[in-house]
Amino acid sequence: MKRFLNQGSLMLLIAVSLPAADTARLENRRLRVEVDRADAAVRLLDKETGEAWALGAPRLVMQDKSTATIRPSGKVTERGGTVRYRTEQGIEFQLQLLANPPSVEYSFDKAPPNVAEVLLVDKGLALGPGVNNYYALPVRMGILLYPEGEKPYTRRLANYAGYSMAMLGVVKNGSALLTTWSDPYTTIVVDYAVEPRKNLSLSLSLQKSARSVRFEPLGRGGYVEIAKAYRPVARQRGYLKTLAEKMKENPGVARFFGAANFKPFAFVRNVPNTRWNQTDKERLNINFTFEECADLAEHFARDLGIDRALLVLNGWINGGYDNRHPDVLPAAPEIGGDRGLMECSRRVHALGPGWVFGLHDNYQDFYRDAPSWNEDYIMKNPDGSLRQGGVWAGGQAYLICSRKSVELASRPQNVPRVKELFKPDLYFSDTIFASPLYECFDPKHPMTWVDDLHYKTQLCIYLRKEVGLFGSEEGREWGVAHSDYFEGLMSHKTRWQQQRPNDDIIVPLFEIVYGDAIPMYTHQSDRPRIDAPNYVLDHVLYAEMPVYDFGTHRYWTGTQQPQRQRGVDESRTVFARGDRFSDRRDQFIKNTYEVLSPLGRVTALLPMTDHRFLTPDRKVESTRFGTDVNITVNYGEADYATPRAVLPQYGFIVESPTLIAFYARSYRGLKYDDPALFVLRSMDDRPLVSSRKVRIYHGFGGNQVEFRGKVLKVDREQVISGAEQ
Ligand SMILES: [Zn+2]
Numbered sequence: 128m129k130r131f132l133n134q135g136s137l138m139l140l141i142a143v144s145l146p147a148a149d150t151a152r153l154e155n156r157r158l159r160v161e162v163d164r165a166d167a168a169v170r171l172l173d174k175e176t177g178e179a180w181a182l183g184a185p186r187l188v189m190q191d192k193s194t195a196t197i198r199p200s201g202k203v204t205e206r207g208g209t210v211r212y213r214t215e216q217g218i219e220f221q222l223q224l225l226a227n228p229p230s231v232e233y234s235f236d237k238a239p240p241n242v243a244e245v246l247l248v249d250k251g252l253a254l255g256p257g258v259n260n261y262y263a264l265p266v267r268m269g270i271l272l273y274p275e276g277e278k279p280y281t282r283r284l285a286n287y288a289g290y291s292m293a294m295l296g297v298v299k300n301g302s303a304l305l306t307t308w309s310d311p312y313t314t315i316v317v318d319y320a321v322e323p324r325k326n327l328s329l330s331l332s333l334q335k336s337a338r339s340v341r342f343e344p345l346g347r348g349g350y351v352e353i354a355k356a357y358r359p360v361a362r363q364r365g366y367l368k369t370l371a372e373k374m375k376e377n378p379g380v381a382r383f384f385g386a387a388n389f390k391p392f393a394f395v396r397n398v399p400n401t402r403w404n405q406t407d408k409e410r411l412n413i414n415f416t417f418e419e420c421a422d423l424a425e426h427f428a429r430d431l432g433i434d435r436a437l438l439v440l441n442g443w444i445n446g447g448y449d450n451r452h453p454d455v456l457p458a459a460p461e462i463g464g465d466r467g468l469m470e471c472s473r474r475v476h477a478l479g480p481g482w483v484f485g486l487h488d489n490y491q492d493f494y495r496d497a498p499s500w501n502e503d504y505i506m507k508n509p510d511g512s513l514r515q516g517g518v519w520a521g522g523q524a525y526l527i528c529s530r531k532s533v534e535l536a537s538r539p540q541n542v543p544r545v546k547e548l549f550k551p552d553l554y555f556s557d558t559i560f561a562s563p564l565y566e567c568f569d570p571k572h573p574m575t576w577v578d579d580l581h582y583k584t585q586l587c588i589y590l591r592k593e594v595g596l597f598g599s600e601e602g603r604e605w606g607v608a609h610s611d612y613f614e615g616l617m618s619h620k621t622r623w624q625q626q627r628p629n630d631d632i633i634v635p636l637f638e639i640v641y642g643d644a645i646p647m648y649t650h651q652s653d654r655p656r657i658d659a660p661n662y663v664l665d666h667v668l669y670a671e672m673p674v675y676d677f678g679t680h681r682y683w684t685g686t687q688q689p690q691r692q693r694g695v696d697e698s699r700t701v702f703a704r705g706d707r708f709s710d711r712r713d714q715f716i717k718n719t720y721e722v723l724s725p726l727g728r729v730t731a732l733l734p735m736t737d738h739r740f741l742t743p744d745r746k747v748e749s750t751r752f753g754t755d756v757n758i759t760v761n762y763g764e765a766d767y768a769t770p771r772a773v774l775p776q777y778g779f780i781v782e783s784p785t786l787i788a789f790y791a792r793s794y795r796g797l798k799y800d801d802p803a804l805f806v807l808r809s810m811d812d813r814p815l816v817s818s819r820k821v822r823i824y825h826g827f828g829g830n831q832v833e834f835r836g837k838v839l840k841v842d843r844e845q846v847i848s849g850a851e852q
């Protein structure tokens with residue numbers, strides 16, 4: 128018996144001492160890192176949840192595409208909170224424990240030139256199926272990938288094109304891990320296998336200047352906690368600058384709060400033999416003269432009561448939309464020329480500070496038929512040839528090297544003269560946050576991705592300084608601090624239901640990190656038809672403002688073709704209901720603006736603090752902004768009941784101290800046979816319960832609404848002032 132016990136004790140001793148001998152270990156209160164001394168495999172333990180994260184061992188991808196496994200060639204040392212080892216290829220790897228927040232920095236020093244990539248994580252962080260197992264990836268707005276589906280796949284997200292933020296999250300058994308990096312030469316590779324079992328795994332490929340990745344275990348949590356944990360990292364990197372902070376430098380930023388985006392495509396020239404114009408003849412399209420652009424703004428301001436908006440002109444430039452850049456002046460003579468545009472600017476400014484007058488321009492594309500065409504400005508391929516961009520209305524574009532873009536934009540005949548003539552409040556310079564980062568091989572202006580990011584930022588800084596307000600296409604985190612709006616990122620949410628095949632689950636990662644730092648619009652090509660209620664719900668849910676659709680010329684006078692929208696699905700025209708306007712597009716704009724603009728103002732300075740899917744089919748979603756703005760939207764066919772409302776399909780409810788808005792079948796016990804749209808809005812910033820001025824807007828449906836314990840009948844709108852209480 129005694130002998131048996133001794134053997135047992137001995138085995139126990141061995142079991143305890145073996146890992147200590149074979150792994151180097153770093154540990155603090157919150158986490159533990161173990162590095163296998165034999166094969167360099169890394170294991171990370173979240174001590175709060177007990178979850179272990181297997182990062183595996185790094186692997187090298189050589190220039191000839193062969194791969195090499197890493198083995199420590201000498202001692203794996205551990206000193207001063209850092210584990211170090213050197214490989215037989217001569218690369219030193221380090222894992223350093225960081226205290227605040229508790230995390231580990233995993234890095235290596237310079238790799239030899241025959242190494243093309245270092246896979247710091249090589250098919251690690253694996254996940255099997257489970258409701259609390261997923262990757263949260265910064266693809267555009269953000270997506271969740273679960274280990275599910277019948278088809279294996281590999282997804283590479285690279286270079287601030289595949290990802291919008293330099294981070295990702297892994298959730299395993301409800302335990303969350305945040306991974307971040309700072310160099311754009313870091314690529315995320317996700318592999319999904321179905322054999323021998325369903326399994327997601329992740330690799331992080333570091334090239335060129337990329338050297339490190341940070342891992343931060345977050346305890347129990349999901350994608351919301353991951354996005355929130357990234358905010359301080361984003362701030363540290365200079366990417367997060369809130370609107371409240373921007374307002375201190377430029378109070379004009381507040382002109383975006385609740386501002387609808389109207390972008391008339393005034394004049395479009397399609398050169399022949401492109402996918403846009405397959406004929407042999409040039410095609411000109413005049414949708415608005417400059418005079419009609421001003422009429423349009425006045426129509427929205429006076430007839431619809433739109434009191435906060437952007438009017439950003441497309442196709443004002445000399446050759447027509449997307450033609451002959453960068454030679455934009457004089458303004459297109461076909462629609463009124465310089466004098467016409469000056470007068471348009473004057474009339475829009477006369478509408479007051481609620482209306483922002485903007486111009487759409489481009490300092491990334493150069494066209495060969497531009498009078499100032501000069502190859503010196505163009506980005507070069509490794510073989511010295513000119514770097515082609517897309518084929519647009521004006522034909523083949525060539526990409527301007529971003530090291531040269533400020534030089535072009537600041538020529539006397541560009542931004543300085545445009546400013547002088549037309550006094551724009553806002554400049555939109557196309558494609559900056561939509562295109563990937565580029566390398567340029569022109570020996571006169573060579574450029575890495577890191578350089579491109581720097582010089583593109585310089586262009587943003589220049590345009591913003593010159594004009595005041597500035598924005599560009601799509602949206603990336605590195606643009607947040609240096610621009611005033613993004614146009615495109617919201618389309619990730621609005622278009623997902625139409626795009627097939629697309630099983631990505633969209634979540635507002637970007638919105639949680641940066642929602643109180645930059646207004647986000649959809650792409651200019653993504654405008655809601657009157658039968659697009661999902662588009663409206665998406666904007667209610669994320670509290671963002673739309674890019675509206677409207678007719679051409681003076682469409683509202685009824686002299687033009689009334690509806691260019693053919694094949695309208697009447698079952699989906701809910702938000703175009705009402706009798707204020709004969710043109711249903713105007714009715715749609717009015718109803719949705721009355722909801723979205725006040726919501727945009729209430730939430731502008733508040734971060735999104737929560738997001739949830741409320742039903743297993745993910746057809747009902749809720750968000751929260753700050754502590755007390757709560758929003759629920761119902762995309763599904765079935766009714767959904769919240770504590771105070773019943774939401775039909777396309778129903779929503781916004782509840783906050785100063786704003787209540789809903790499209791509901793019932794609210795506060797008041798039932799609507801015909802579901803109603805109401806907005807109750809405090810006009811003096813006091814809570815609705817004590818406000819001395821409350822505006823009630825009734826869009827359509829039942830006309831009764833409960834307010835301060837009374838049932839009011841509101842046909843269109845009513846202002847309740849203190850005296851009536
Ligand atoms: Zn260059």
